[in-house]
Amino acid sequence: MIEILNADQLRRARRSGALVGDILQELRERAAVGVSLLEIDGWAQELIRAAGAESCYVDYAPSFGRGPFGHYICTAVNDAVLHGMPRDQVLADGDLLTLDLAVSLDGIAADAAISFIVGTARRPEDRALIDATERALDAAVAAARLGARTGDISHAIGTVLRNAGYPINTDFGGHGIGTTMHGDPHVANDGRPGRGYRLRPGLMLALEPWAMIGTDELVVDADGWTLRSATGSRSAHSEHTVAITPEGPEVLTRPSRP
Template sequence: MIELKTPREIEEMKPAGRFVGGILKELQETTKVGTNLLEIDEFVHKKIVDRKGAESCYVDYAPDFGTGPFAHYICTSVNDAVLHGVPYDYSLKDGDLVSLDLAISVDGWVADSAVSFVVGKDPDPEDLRIIKCTEEALAAAIDVAKPGNRLGDISNTIGDVAREYGYPINLEFGGHGVGHIMHGDPHVPNDGRAHHGYKLREGLVIAIEPWFLKTTDEIFQDPKDGWTLRASDGSRGAHSEHTIAITENGPIVFTDRTNL
C-alpha cells in the first residue's frame, strides 16, 4: 500500500536524511586506496551506536532476494559488484570503483541513499562516465518528481539518460517507497512509459536509485556471500540514490549532501 506523509511527518523524516547524507559524504571524502571495506562497515556501526534513536536498516534484514539475514551496516559494492555488496576483508586498490549504499532509521523514520566514486589518482574515464550517468539520471528524475506527474515520468526520465549514454537498463531492482520501513510501495523502476502509472501526490516519499552496468543488463548473485549482485560479464557499474519527498513546492531531497 502506498502511504502519503503529512507535512509534519515530512519534517520528522529530515533528521534521518541528514544523518545518512552526512555519513556518505564523510565516507566519500575519507575512503582511499588502502581503506578496508570492513573499516567502512565499522565506521558506520559506530556512527549508529553514537546517534540516539538511530538503528541500522540492514542488520538482520532478510528479504527474499538475499540469502539469509544481512549482517552488516552498509553495502559496499566494488567494480563489477553494483548492488547489495557485502563488506569483507578487502583493501581498496588504485582505480577501484566503489558504490556505497546506506539506509538508517532515526526515531522511526528511514532514509536511504547511495554514492559511487573512484579511489586513487588515475581514474578510468569510462568509470567516471558511468558514475556521471547515474548522477545525471538521478537529478533529472528528481526534477520531474512533482504532483500531477506520473511514476512513469520518473522511470522514463532515468531510462532516457541511460539510453543517451548507451548503457543497458536492468529492471529487476530500482527505487521504492520509504517511510517507517526501508522498502515499501511503490516500486520505482529505472525505465518506463512517460505519462503512465501512479499519479504523483504531495506527501509521497520515495528513494530514486539509478544504477547501470557498462555493457550488460544481466546480474547474478555472488554465491560466496549470497547477497552481492555482480555484472554477468564482469563489467563495472555505478549507483546513485536519494530519498525525496514530493511536495507542492517541489521535491525535498532528504539525503542531499551538498550543503552538509
C-alpha cells in the first residue's frame, strides 16, 4: 500500500526524522576502536527509549529474514552491507561501519543509514565507496520532485554508482515509509527515467543507495539476516527519509545539530 501523509502526519514525521538523525550522529561519535556491535545496539536502545520512541527492528520479521530481528539497529562491518545483526564483534582500527536505524515516534516511522571509517582511514577505496553512495543519495534527493516518477530517482542513483565503477544490485533498495517502516513504492537503485509511480505531495520515501566493490552479488550469514558481499569486498550504504512537498524534496533525517 502507498501511504500519502496529511499535514499533521508530516509534522510528526519531521520529529521522527530528526530523532533518527540525532541518534545516528550520537552513535557515530561513540563508535570507536574497541567498541563492540552489541554495545552500539545497547546505546541505540537507550536513546530510542529515552525519546519515547519505538524501534522498527526489534519485532521486524519479513519473509526474507529469519525473524524477528530482535535488535535496535543494523550494524554492518566491512563486507557486510544490509541488515547487519549486532553481534559480539569489537571494532578495529580502519573498519568500515554502516549503521542503519529506523524508529517510530508518535506513530510515524523514519529510516536512515550512514557509513564511515572507525579510527584511521587507511584505504582510499573505502572513502571513494562511501563518497559514491553519498553522492548517489544527493542525486536521488534532487530527483525526488513533485511530478517526477520513481524511475527518475532510480536512474539518478544508478547513474552515479555506475559512473563511479560500482556494480548495482536492484534486489534491495528504497521504499515508501509512513505509519510503517516498509511500504510501497519500491525504489530500486537503478532504473529507467519516466517510469514508475508519480510522486505526489505527502508521499514519504526512504532512499538508500548502497554498493559493493567489484560485485553485485550478496550472500546471507548464518544468522539469517546479515547480507554480505559475495566476494568479501567492502561495502557502504547511505540513506535518508525524504518527504515530497510542493516546495521540493524535504530531507527529514538530518541531525538537528552540526
